[in-house]
Amino acid sequence: xxxxxxxxxxxxxxxxxxxxxxxxxxxxxxxxxxxxxxxxxxxxxxxxxxxxxxxxxxxxxxxxxxxxxxxxxxxxxxxxxxxxxxxxxxxxxxxxxxxxxxxxxxxxxxxxxxxxxxxxxxxxxxxxxxxxxxxxxxxxxxxxxxxxxxxxxxxxxxxxxxxxxxxxxxxxxxxxxxxxxxxxxxxxxxxxxxxxxxxxxxxxxxxxxxxxxxxxxxxxxxxxxxxxxxxxxxxxxxxxxxxxxxxxxxxxxxxxxxxxxxxxxxxxxxxxxxxxxxxxxxxxxxxxxxxxxxxxxxxxxxxxxxxxxxxxxxxxxxxxxxxxxxxxxxxxxxxxxxxxxxxxxxxx
Numbered sequence: 368x369x370x371x372x373x374x375x376x377x378x379x380x381x382x383x384x385x386x387x388x389x390x391x392x393x394x395x396x397x398x399x400x401x402x403x404x405x406x407x408x409x410x411x412x413x414x415x416x417x418x419x420x421x422x423x424x425x426x427x428x429x430x431x432x433x434x435x436x437x438x439x440x441x442x443x444x445x446x447x448x449x450x451x452x453x454x455x456x457x458x459x460x461x462x463x464x465x466x467x468x469x470x471x472x473x474x475x476x477x478x479x480x481x482x483x484x485x486x487x488x489x490x491x492x493x494x495x496x497x498x499x500x501x502x503x504x505x506x507x508x509x510x511x512x513x514x515x516x517x518x519x520x521x522x523x524x525x526x527x528x529x530x531x532x533x534x535x536x537x538x539x540x541x542x543x544x545x546x547x548x549x550x551x552x553x554x555x556x557x558x559x560x561x562x563x564x565x566x567x568x569x570x571x572x573x574x575x576x577x578x579x580x581x582x583x584x585x586x587x588x589x590x591x592x593x594x595x596x597x598x599x600x601x602x603x604x605x606x607x608x609x610x611x612x613x614x615x616x617x618x619x620x621x622x623x624x625x626x627x628x629x630x631x632x633x634x635x636x637x638x639x640x641x642x643x644x645x646x647x648x649x650x651x652x653x654x655x656x657x658x659x660x661x662x663x664x665x666x667x668x669x670x671x672x673x674x675x676x677x678x679x680x681x682x683x684x685x686x687x688x689x690x691x692x693x694x695x696x697x698x699x700x701x702x703x704x705x706x707x708x709x710x711x712x713x714x715x
Contacts, residue, residue, distance in 0.1 A: 368394040369391055370426070370554040370556075373424055375387070375411075377423070394554055395549055395551075395553075398571045399568055406576050416447050417442040417445050446519075448515030452526060462494050462495050463486070469514075488513065504533065505539075509543065512544055513547075516547060523551070525544075541568055545567070574589065581595050593638075599711045606639055606680065607637070609637075611633050619639075621675055621680060621703045622704035622705050624637065624712065635714055635715060637705070637713075642706070643705055643707075643709025646671060646702075647701065654702040655703060656702055657702065657703045658673065660679065660697065
């Protein structure tokens with residue numbers, strides 16, 4: 368099974384909020400819509416759910432039209448599960464009753480089996496008789512997910528599902544949720560503005576800006592083969608360096624890069640990830656001088672803020688480099704160069 372958006376455009380009054388959107392999500396696949404607020408992410412979700420009528424284009428399940436401008440089946444006729452940031456559980460119902468709600472088409476025994484199956488999936492079978500106000504935020508979110516999945520929808524829609532969960536629980540919830548969604552074999556679309564969340568949860572990612580898809584592809588494609596500056600800037604702390612190209616060499620404030628291209632023009636934009644800005648005590652033919660302004664540790668290494676030609680640039684030193692003796696302090700004069708594996712060049 369697969370869900371397809373074909374040539375979807377949408378307007379709110381005279382404002383176009385979606386422009387010719389084409390997406391395909393296969394069964395058992397998680398596709399994440401990543402973009403800033405107002406980019407059109409939630410509108411795509413609302414169209415899939417049946418909360419917005421299609422104005423142009425069509426929504427397909429396999430080769431059968433699910434909805435178009437002349438056909439608007441309501442949400443209850445679409446086999447859709449919804450999980451939102453503040454997923455409201457029925458406070459007067461137990462966890463078991465919350466999951467059982469909406470399963471009235473099953474007999475009593477089948478309903479109990481179904482509910483216990485999904486409580487086991489989220490590792491909360493012992494909470495069946497508890498009420499929502501006795502659960503943590505993460506537990507409530509898991510119950511909300513299980514309640515949606517217990518109806519065995521063909522389509523799952525998640526809108527910023529972990530936004531209300533504290534940081535400690537967020538990663539565990541992402542892993543649990545992805546595993547459950549993959550096992551369910553439904554078509555899943557998740558909306559987020561968090562690149563790390565998109566990378567952890569997704570099989571494919573769609574970058575959206577001002578209602579237009581910038582790039583759709585696998586996690587590896589978007590990380591390592593970005594097609595635009597916006598896509599390259601979306602992941603791993605990408606930062607923009609202005610450069611000039613001459614004889615297949617790009618010159619930037621952080622050093623030079625070899626770059627062969629058939630495009631015309633000398634002005635380029637280099638998107639450099641912090642790990643691609645390499646710090647050294649020694650000068651080489653591809654490096655430029657810099658001064659260390661600040662050093663901030665994190666769990667995997669240290670973040671370094673540099674001043675390079677009156678511009679602030681971020682670098683990252685992994686623990687392995689520090690363990691090998693690469694240590695600096697604020698005020699040190701150093702040299703920086705660029706690692707081409709973590710830099711992407713775009714013509715202006």
